[in-house]
Amino acid sequence: MLRTKEQFHEKLFAMRPNVYIGGEKVGRDDHRLKPGINVLDVTFDLARDPEWKGLATAESPFTGEEINRWAHLPRNAHDLMQKQKLIRLGARRVGGCIQRCMGHDAISALAICTKEMDLANGTAYHERFLKFMRRYHADDLVGCCAQTDSKGDRMKRPSQQDNPDAYVHIVEERKDGIVVSGYKMSITQAPYADEIFVLPTRALMEDDRDFAVAFAVPADAEGLRLVTRPVWMRNKDDEDASPFCRYGVSDCVVIFDRVFVPTERVFMCGEWMFGRRMAMLFADSHRHSYSGCKPGVSDILCGATLLAAEANNIQKASHVKEKLSEFAAASALAYAAGVTAAVYGQKTDSGVFFPDSVYANVGRRMTGELIYHEYNLLTEIAGGIAATLPFHEDFQQGENVEHLKKFIVRNPEISAEDALKIWKFIEDVGTSPMAAWYKVAGVHGGGSPIMETIALNMDYNYADKRQLARYLAGIDAEHDDRALRQTSPGLEDHPN
Amino acid sequence: MLRTKEQFHEKLFAMRPNVYIGGEKVGRDDHRLKPGINVLDVTFDLARDPEWKGLATAESPFTGEEINRWAHLPRNAHDLMQKQKLIRLGARRVGGCIQRCMGHDAISALAICTKEMDLANGTAYHERFLKFMRRYHADDLVGCCAQTDSKGDRMKRPSQQDNPDAYVHIVEERKDGIVVSGYKMSITQAPYADEIFVLPTRALMEDDRDFAVAFAVPADAEGLRLVTRPVWMRNKDDEDASPFCRYGVSDCVVIFDRVFVPTERVFMCGEWMFGRRMAMLFADSHRHSYSGCKPGVSDILCGATLLAAEANNIQKASHVKEKLSEFAAASALAYAAGVTAAVYGQKTDSGVFFPDSVYANVGRRMTGELIYHEYNLLTEIAGGIAATLPFHEDFQQGENVEHLKKFIVRNPEISAEDALKIWKFIEDVGTSPMAAWYKVAGVHGGGSPIMETIALNMDYNYADKRQLARYLAGIDAEHDDRALRQTSPGLEDHPN
Amino acid sequence: MLRTKEQFHEKLFAMRPNVYIGGEKVGRDDHRLKPGINVLDVTFDLARDPEWKGLATAESPFTGEEINRWAHLPRNAHDLMQKQKLIRLGARRVGGCIQRCMGHDAISALAICTKEMDLANGTAYHERFLKFMRRYHADDLVGCCAQTDSKGDRMKRPSQQDNPDAYVHIVEERKDGIVVSGYKMSITQAPYADEIFVLPTRALMEDDRDFAVAFAVPADAEGLRLVTRPVWMRNKDDEDASPFCRYGVSDCVVIFDRVFVPTERVFMCGEWMFGRRMAMLFADSHRHSYSGCKPGVSDILCGATLLAAEANNIQKASHVKEKLSEFAAASALAYAAGVTAAVYGQKTDSGVFFPDSVYANVGRRMTGELIYHEYNLLTEIAGGIAATLPFHEDFQQGENVEHLKKFIVRNPEISAEDALKIWKFIEDVGTSPMAAWYKVAGVHGGGSPIMETIALNMDYNYADKRQLARYLAGIDAEHDDRALRQTSPGLEDHPN
């Protein structure tokens, strides 16, 4: 089933009110949530657009029906590349974060890890999860992912915390389900999701058993509260708001206050030794998602910088051209890391195809290290005007309108109206609250650079390099190049 | 005379209303201007504080009285170093830009250039300017500097523009003065200045003669309009607002619409061949000012990052300590460039002591290249919370207060109240509109990095390096190391 | 046919002597050329090793026989990826440059461009070239590429030079062929190649017609002289030389002094409008080759740094692990750029499959920008010993041997013998003449970073980003995402 956005809204606005903004409980139709919902709308529209069939959609193995690709479990390298493209397409439509990859990354992690737990322990999580997925496909649901716990003292593991709610955990096991409590934070998109997937956020030890818990809950479940911080543009209500201003995002502290989760929605329950695996499956899948989203963001920053250069009539200056080419590199290298993570991905026991973690991590780390620099490039080319431009109203009313219209034109080829649109866009993209959000998300979303460094220190094949060096140094007589033979299944005898 | 801040306010609020915000004319007592005025207040308080006598003050050569150092023309290397310190001290008091250096840099430029014009052309600008300064000292006035023109098409010089108002220029010469029109932009502090110093912004050719104009006008002169963009913190009116939130800034598009300037206030009038000189005197002095201000900003970012690290209880992690040391370098190298620009400065014909341009430029460029990176460091250590923290009200009212108070504590040594103050501070410093302003100002204030590169390509002694290389390569038989002998007058036989 | 290395030697040593070193004519069996020949030997061995069949070999479309992949014209994305792997495999075997990619890149460029010239002009170069290739396959020949002209004054085009020999050009056209003169420089591998492929190095205008010339000549043709600069390791003749020391390289100034080229070997003759195309086909193919070679070099540098860290017993220090992970990124991102250039490559009219130029260029530029930094990492971890270690002989003879054996051990797990091997390897890899060559080649081989910036400024789809930004800014009502639909033929419906 492919819902319309109107159907999505209808279900959404009928949910139990449990969203809080600024100390007040608000409905999901609050105007401050609208910019985020506008983003979701695009994901429904794209799926119903014949133009993007097969990219924005896929075929459900359960229902045989065409489904939104966000709900699809990747089965091969091509699926992963299509996901990348869809994220980039979405990013370009909404001016940045398409917000649905977290839900997608969560279902991949759950599908893979439930299978692996079952194989190790003889449990039956995987079938339970697939059953859940059948309904998820049939109803075209939207899930978000709540992974990041509030964490408390970072020098201590979950079970060692003074405040047990620092991590979401099982407080009671019942015959028909479990009761959970605790805090998740920085949870994007939760106020306009149907479902919340909950996963552990880190490696666990035996005494952290209660914290080894994964499940799905409706976003308005009893005991669940979404303390929400929306980001919206100051001129979002303007009649003449630009497309960029229509979109925004909300993040939540999600409070679990003795939330009951029925057994059929529980996908991990005490398997502490799979804590790290589940956490990394989500993280690595999400790092691969960044290889689609970040190039989209770079596309926008590149375009914005180009417009600023044109408005300043400096687009042919040598240093401007060199700076523009940095966006090309930032975008293309990140995208390449994602493509290659797909090409060298692997089929897991669950049948879900998973990106190579080294390529996913080097790509994500690079984007996290570059994001501030990219905003710096925009600022350098745009000039001080991005922070000192008079307010929009000054250009619309009062005694200075004519002066300001003359003031704003710097390139004779660009009208005052377009010049103003360009500079407001530069301000929106570069110095607005949304820009602040994108910088922080650009560093931390999917794991900050230091997390990718840690992942690389575990996953990268240093032993191969060491062995190679020992051979070349004359210490060992041989070395083994087998690592080079790795190929994505199917590409080996690529027919073309 | 050293005015009290109350005296400053009194004069300010009595000025002719010519400030516009959002299309409306407002009084200088508008609450949105208050954060900027609060900054100026600090500069009055410091000068009257015996603790800082001799640093925040100096002796006027005209009146013999103790004056605010901001109005003092530097007479030796020590004066330049005291200016640096005063700027850094101010920056630490107001959380960043102390806003008065532009006025200071303008009077240095005017004092020097008027003397040089007189020597070249037999004019009498310098005496006229000194006369103006006498009153400036006597009345303890506050001046800002309007240098940056709106510029229009950057591929054309002023006289080639379709829109002549793209640069401020003389439209009429009268017996008793001149009439000027045009737009200046990104002019900081103008709505709470007594005087505006106007200088040319670039090199000029003969047909740009009308654009070679420098003068001082009262900030509420007839025909002058200040289209103002204030920046203020969202919680500035909170009773419990932090010191950081009390301060802000305003920038203006300054519209000169046939403003009359009487002769005694005109300090350049048609001397196009001194356009570049005047522009660079201001720019280089201002770049030297950055060597005091930017270390202050780095001090704040360093401290904020430290608090974030403590709140996350990760202050002892190796990568955190490495990152913190980057602030030490950013701050100390910028400060060192300023000290050395002072030590190797030169006495000009006017008697004003001027910083060495190479040291001033390399220091300013480094800070402009690093500022985004420093915010990046803060973001890396602080984590996503800087962009996703619930609003302040959520911690104060409604049903989630107790949960959120538990949520906010990550380091058992830090109370919920202090933790909240820390995270709000991180948000204010790192992701607020003020933060956006500081990033842009950090790149462009005093000239963006590309401008310093251009200045270095003109001022750096490349010929010396070329000659040295030719000697070492065996092409020329000798080279000359005289460049190394340069010493600041007085240090040569430093007595200690 | 797959020659043995002995067969290769036999033909090589029978060539007309036209190699010069240090002002003397030497035979191709000169010991200083041996390290380079050792590299070529590896390429013959790999092709005959059943282990690497299909990677080191391919099937000739002309002879149907198994041929060395270096002589194979890529027909699909998989071929390009196999080339990448082969280059990396070779790099790991010989400690760096495998030297045969230039010949490979040349035949790709010639195959593609001859077809395009024929289609445009009705010439018959392509068939002529394929005929040449048949023999090339049948005889398993080794070709190198002479592209870079000596260039003379870079501000002038070829026909404007005072010295016409600054670029190789046609001096006479005869019925049976052409006569060419001029200088090529930095030509790798020429003294141990069977054939030299000559291509133009830049865009040409109509009056540069004589410089629009491409052809193949035997490396010992009459009138051809190879002024050769070999690089060899100081201890290459040691009995106990490490594998790394066995290999080296030679570059030449190639002097064409009225060299006759028979018609059947001429593949471009006056088609100045294809000058840029031919030059870029070689350059972009070569930039793609770097995506295989540079990861191999990074593998070696990474391994060397690891060994140094172990020998210093600091391999677990946090900053060491962070630095090591930089090699992972340098290697994996470069490799990913190559894989993606292949995946998004295109079939040309000639049937040859060509890598995407944007991915090839961003990858190559990144490697060129990083190479010095990678050596810096090695130096940082290894310490000063890389430059101050006593000579090898000090460890072998004289009165200090026992002291030095005690001196050299820093990690109790590593014997004196192995420690010495490690430090000599660090010295060979990091501070030897070979290291200097790798740094320079790492910056310039295939085009220096500034050349890739220029290529990106031409090839990157900036118009797409501009259009996107104009849409998001509200200037244009729509934008077009079609650029995202690009897929490598065959991957679209990837079967896996």
Add this chain to the structure above:
Amino acid sequence: MLRTKEQFHEKLFAMRPNVYIGGEKVGRDDHRLKPGINVLDVTFDLARDPEWKGLATAESPFTGEEINRWAHLPRNAHDLMQKQKLIRLGARRVGGCIQRCMGHDAISALAICTKEMDLANGTAYHERFLKFMRRYHADDLVGCCAQTDSKGDRMKRPSQQDNPDAYVHIVEERKDGIVVSGYKMSITQAPYADEIFVLPTRALMEDDRDFAVAFAVPADAEGLRLVTRPVWMRNKDDEDASPFCRYGVSDCVVIFDRVFVPTERVFMCGEWMFGRRMAMLFADSHRHSYSGCKPGVSDILCGATLLAAEANNIQKASHVKEKLSEFAAASALAYAAGVTAAVYGQKTDSGVFFPDSVYANVGRRMTGELIYHEYNLLTEIAGGIAATLPFHEDFQQGENVEHLKKFIVRNPEISAEDALKIWKFIEDVGTSPMAAWYKVAGVHGGGSPIMETIALNMDYNYADKRQLARYLAGIDAEHDDRALRQTSPGLEDHPN
């Protein structure tokens, strides 16, 4: 006394032979040591040149005579700035390392630390050291410093090593002196020094008491062996060798095999609690020395890059000018750090004036981080020719001389002869063994960047930044700006 270089040679060549190269004992007149001795000669010549009186010389407080500044203990900020200049002057004369700063830094450290030990413990080291200095001045001696021990296992302190000789230590205490054994490494200049100053290299604990030892020994003392690695240019013996090629350097492993040191030469003997202090006094003084030497090296690299740009006729290209300005920054910022370390230095109890450690460390770290990048800039501008230029002999003899003379000219303004000199210079500066040495020394000399990071983490006033942030965040009511009041004695009331 100011010796002539001939007097220096005479004493040197009369020393007991204890220098080893390549397993053989050689005289101090070995031709491979000559390039280093040539450097020392310059330091003698400068001191006797009236041109540099007061810079290259100072007045001895002991003898009242004019002495070489290298032997002078700094008494004020001006002395430290003169040292900086002298080092830069020397660097420019010899194409890089002037080699005498280590001896200078050692005497500063010894003078200061002996005084502090005496004050703490009532010993009499300081007077003993001053007595030694009287003779050092009177005889115009040359000292080098042996600080870096071979260190063995870096995870263990000296007394924990399996091999006690990993650090120099006391093996016997006699009535008239001590006997020491152990290895020092990377000791520059030792084979052409009169005296070797020996200092501990790290912090020590109580059981490391035997390793807390400092003293001076003649460089040919019994039991002392200098296993030497000289670096010399390949064409040093050419008649037409360029000045750059005349100079070189030697480093040693210094073997102490039961060397007797008479009491009057022992300056620390068991004071383990001063191990770190002595080590850091030398290190910080040496880091300050880098602020003179590194700008000199940057001057040379800048000049070399300029010559390469001219020879390529690309000196006006925008990207070339931007790159050249990076040298200006590298040089001027490093120099500024040194000047400011002097200005904010402090008089120690010994009367010796010592540079501020924060400025010394940020400056040194920056240079250590930039050195590879500077070579990269040179390589980028110079092109591949730096690694592929035919050998010198090819331009002098054989059949290709005329061709190569035409080949080498790229800028019509530069003769073949000068072009060849330029390219050989580029090769010597950029890719020779000397270049490799300068890169490694540029990273590690005076302590690698990670060592400066560690020093900053101890010395930088983070508490001040933390307190400032707590004030601005509203946590603490006040903060203290006293740190800003620091001024160098004497500059406070700078008279100018």
